[in-house]
Amino acid sequence: MVYPRRSIIYAEQQASVFLKLVQVHEPPVPVEELALETDLVRHIINDSTQIALGKSTLRANGDWVVTLNTSRAEDQRSFITAHEVKHILDYQFVDVLYPPVPSSRLPVDGRHGQLLRLVPHRAEVLAGDVRTPRHW
Secondary structure (H helix, E strand, C coil): CCCCHHHHHHHHHHHHHHHHHCCCCCCCCCHHHHHHHCCCCCEEEECCCCCCCEEEEECCCCCEEEEECHHHHHHHHHHHHHHHHHHHHHHHHHHHHCCCECHHHCCCCCCCCCCECCHHHHHHHHHHHHHCCCCC
């Protein structure tokens, strides 16, 4: 699968800038606290009935809420929160950061030529880099 390198670089830069802005220079990174303190996320909710490990939702009032299924992944909580923060950061710029990739360049997925996006992979890049930046 082809991953545009530009969006990976953006994810790495976002992680680096975010950590500088919140003045975190060494592990551990308190991802949940930072997401709430910076007002990127209004609430983090635990919902053990949710199928997905994490979900970010934009409410009508403009607040973002992250819902975690901690019964399935308590040890991955900060990674999942950071993953959802990436979705929030990219929300308004998704078409620029993740241009469609023609399906002819991707494995057949049964969607008959539908253009696929690479958003989840980039969210994982930021989540990893926020928790353990390359320069540490």
